[in-house]
Amino acid sequence: MDGLLFKIGITLILFCIGWAFGRHIERKHLNELEERERELAYIRVDTNRFAISESTGQLVSSNVVLSHDYFKYIISMIQSLLGGRLTTYETVVDRTRREAMIRLKLEAQKMGANHIMGLRLSTTEMGMEGGMVEVFAVGTAVQSDNSQTSFL
Numbered sequence: 001m002d003g004l005l006f007k008i009g010i011t012l013i014l015f016c017i018g019w020a021f022g023r024h025i026e027r028k029h030l031n032e033l034e035e036r037e038r039e040l041a042y043i044r045v046d047t048n049r050f051a052i053s054e055s056t057g058q059l060v061s062s063n064v065v066l067s068h069d070y071f072k073y074i075i076s077m078i079q080s081l082l083g084g085r086l087t088t089y090e091t092v093v094d095r096t097r098r099e100a101m102i103r104l105k106l107e108a109q110k111m112g113a114n115h116i117m118g119l120r121l122s123t124t125e126m127g128m129e130g131g132m133v134e135v136f137a138v139g140t141a142v143q144s145d146n147s148q149t150s151f152l
Contacts, residue, residue, distance in 0.1 A: 015071065022069035026091070033098045040105040045116045045139070057140040058111055062103035066096045067132040093133050097121065100135040113141035 068076070072088040079086050100121065108116050116139040126132040 018069060019071040022071050025069075026095070029095060033095065033102065036102045037098065040102060040109065043105045043108055043114055043116060045101070045105075045119050047119045049118055051117045053115075053117060053142045053144050055142040055144045057117065057142040058113075059138065060104055060107040060111070060113075060116065060141045061136065061138040062100050062107060063134065063136050064096050064100040064103060065126065065132055065134045066092055066099070067127070068092045073131060089133075093123065093135075096133045096135045097123070100137040104137040104139060108139075108141035111141055111143075113143050115142050115144050116140065117142060 068088060072092070076086050076088045079088065104116060104119075108114075119137065119139040122136040122138075124134040124136070126134050
């Protein structure tokens, strides 16, 4: 009986340590995302499929894959049994989407562009248990001012 209690205690301690480290890493990533989003806020993004610009454009794309930690995996399994929103997955998808947008803007910035037209995002669940999320972002980067872009 003492051996069983010891194993349960060790499991709980490791679980709590994993939760704390996962939480710390997630908060650190969110803070980095906010800082980089502020730096790249000057690059406009639109999703209009039929925008026309007098500037030449170039295709830019980015791809990001993130996985959740073991704690979030266990919590999401419990939530999926009970039904309702899987908030643990929502944060992973949000972080992945934001990272893909930042990388897309960085690609546009390298080319000297200040506008990304026709943005498209594609989200894919990866892994046997769905533990990873991939977001693929693609758009057309152009150097333009507001007067050069028109919509059909």
